[in-house]
Amino acid sequence: MAVFDQGYQRWQGEFRPQRLRWLPMVRYQVALTLKRKLIWLILFLAIVPSIGFSGVLYFATETSERIVTPGMVDPGFLLGEEERSNPLVDQTILELGGWDRADELMGMTRDEKYWLASCLGFYFFLLVPQSFVVLLVTSAVGAGLIAQDIRSNALEIYLTKPITARDYIIGKLAVIVFFIMLATFLPTMLVFGTAAATMDGYFGVVWPILPRIFASCLLASLVSGIFMLGLSSLAKSSRYAAVIWFALCLISAITSLVLSAVTEEDAWLFLGFRNNFSYLISEIFGGGLMTGVTGRGAVEVTILLPIGILAGIVLLSLSIMRKTIRSVENR
Amino acid sequence: MADLAPAIAVRDLEVRFGEVQALASVSFDFSGASLGLLGPNGAGKSTLIKTLLGLIRADAGEARVLGRDCRREAIEIRRRVGYVPERDCHIPGMIAVDYVTLGGELAGMPREAAIERAHEMIRFCGLGEARYRPVDGYSAGMRQRIKLAQALVHDPDLILLDEPTNGLDPEGRLVFLDVLRELHRRKGIRIVLSSHLLRDVEYVCDEVVVMRAGKVVRHEGIEDLKAMSDRNWLVRVRGDEARFLVALAEQGCQHQRSGKDLLAVDTPAPGSGPIVAAAAAAEVQLRHLAKREISFEDAIMTTLQEGEA
Numbered sequence: 017m018a019v020f021d022q023g024y025q026r027w028q029g030e031f032r033p034q035r036l037r038w039l040p041m042v043r044y045q046v047a048l049t050l051k052r053k054l055i056w057l058i059l060f061l062a063i064v065p066s067i068g069f070s071g072v073l074y075f076a077t078e079t080s081e082r083i084v085t086p087g088m089v090d091p092g093f094l095l096g097e098e099e100r101s102n103p104l105v106d107q108t109i110l111e112l113g114g115w116d117r118a119d120e121l122m123g124m125t126r127d128e129k130y131w132l133a134s135c136l137g138f139y140f141f142l143l144v145p146q147s148f149v150v151l152l153v154t155s156a157v158g159a160g161l162i163a164q165d166i167r168s169n170a171l172e173i174y175l176t177k178p179i180t181a182r183d184y185i186i187g188k189l190a191v192i193v194f195f196i197m198l199a200t201f202l203p204t205m206l207v208f209g210t211a212a213a214t215m216d217g218y219f220g221v222v223w224p225i226l227p228r229i230f231a232s233c234l235l236a237s238l239v240s241g242i243f244m245l246g247l248s249s250l251a252k253s254s255r256y257a258a259v260i261w262f263a264l265c266l267i268s269a270i271t272s273l274v275l276s277a278v279t280e281e282d283a284w285l286f287l288g289f290r291n292n293f294s295y296l297i298s299e300i301f302g303g304g305l306m307t308g309v310t311g312r313g314a315v316e317v318t319i320l321l322p323i324g325i326l327a328g329i330v331l332l333s334l335s336i337m338r339k340t341i342r343s344v345e346n347r
Numbered sequence: 348m349a350d351l352a353p354a355i356a357v358r359d360l361e362v363r364f365g366e367v368q369a370l371a372s373v374s375f376d377f378s379g380a381s382l383g384l385l386g387p388n389g390a391g392k393s394t395l396i397k398t399l400l401g402l403i404r405a406d407a408g409e410a411r412v413l414g415r416d417c418r419r420e421a422i423e424i425r426r427r428v429g430y431v432p433e434r435d436c437h438i439p440g441m442i443a444v445d446y447v448t449l450g451g452e453l454a455g456m457p458r459e460a461a462i463e464r465a466h467e468m469i470r471f472c473g474l475g476e477a478r479y480r481p482v483d484g485y486s487a488g489m490r491q492r493i494k495l496a497q498a499l500v501h502d503p504d505l506i507l508l509d510e511p512t513n514g515l516d517p518e519g520r521l522v523f524l525d526v527l528r529e530l531h532r533r534k535g536i537r538i539v540l541s542s543h544l545l546r547d548v549e550y551v552c553d554e555v556v557v558m559r560a561g562k563v564v565r566h567e568g569i570e571d572l573k574a575m576s577d578r579n580w581l582v583r584v585r586g587d588e589a590r591f592l593v594a595l596a597e598q599g600c601q602h603q604r605s606g607k608d609l610l611a612v613d614t615p616a617p618g619s620g621p622i623v624a625a626a627a628a629a630e631v632q633l634r635h636l637a638k639r640e641i642s643f644e645d646a647i648m649t650t651l652q653e654g655e656a
Contacts, residue, residue, distance in 0.1 A: 023529065024534050025467065027456075031501075032455050034455050037455075040452035040453055044441065044449050047445075048441060164439045168437050169434045170437060172434070173436045173437075173450070175402060176400055176432070
């Protein structure tokens, strides 16, 4: 009978060259996060608007006459039957772009309308329902990422493995980015896929919007993620980090709106954390989509303002993280 | 002491945290199989370990671990070194087998190998039955053992342990120390054990570095340290004892009473020569002269007192 040594055995294998040293950390953290019911609830909430929009889009296309209810203008009839693509496209332009565009609409081809409606539609989709989801996902996933590691001293375990502090931060950021992309890019793709499947010639015209959607989601997830990690590294409790996150977002939004309304200066809008995204994403989609408060027209400021504010937030957050990690190393 | 290439070579290492000098000109070589780092709290043991791991940058001097420079090759050092931190460390919600596997993967092991090895190490550390339980729910002793498992998963050549027996019950402590002994005596894994528990170091280690206030005050083999008893004697005389004590002081000896009629005498150098000379000078008869057996604790305490002086 063979006798096996149950004691310690030396390992004869070879280490792999590690290009992405942080990747195992991300895999395990994602798996841990997915064990939480709250995350599944938020991901479900994230997909609901896209299912709703997709449904509306599908039925609008299938029953294009019936979707135009009394009280709603059907610009299609202004354009003639041959130009009439889908009343929802026209309606999207008018509802989101402004009713003063009715004249402009008359001179547009179907392809031009597809493009404009998509820019407005996806901008609205990312900025209204999905940005709320970003707020929730960032808080639910990111608040504890560093805070819990500090509290349970897991940082010491990570940093004494062959990874650097930079790898650690990238790994944690990748976790947030993964979930935010899951909650923003994926639902947006569902809407895009429905539009492409139901409207003739849509994909051929609108496909260049895909990298813009991806860039917008990535921008939101990277900046929100880094900001959240900065807050998380300040607190030992994920609850405190989440509360600070919501408070900062809410207070900055309210303050910016009040100051902008009182002074009638659009620049004050950029005091609000989210408004900086609104402007940059608007620029990614072609510009001029962000409107001011109290009915003022499109916000026109130098793009350097939101870039500078977001860059400042990122740098500040990174320096807080670096300082926290240094202090843990030196303990 | 085994004849091995230096696992650790430290030269004039200095680390400063603001006004506090954490390490002051620390120099030693560790070429053996197991080294104990001894010293009171604040002696600089943890700082030294973290400097060896490349977590803390030295302000001056040089430190090499397994032939690699701690400043420039920290990542490579950590791949070949296992570390058991002093404090309780776990990843909230993570089960033990994932916790140890993650350690292996972060060290660069292929995933399948890391999983297999994690199971082996958890079993080796006596936690086989609890491998699918979250580490959060482990007792203090189990957490110490799971930290050892994660330090061993990538089969390091050297393990650095910072106060590893804190929180263990006497039986668990003995089992833990036996594991450490097996690792360096039978498996060739070198060990640096930082502790303020002299018995742990005595039980596991072959040599010891004694630190105080950021300095190395002694670096010797455990047996050499115990041989300090060559300077410690028990003496009984017949005659004028007061005269004898004066003569002892003239010879540079220190003494204290040990029992009813015995004197514990420390000579300035190994050997009983000064005692015999003092007896001759005081014209007393030596009725009893024997080496005093001193414990490891006594030796360390004497060393620390000398360092303080």
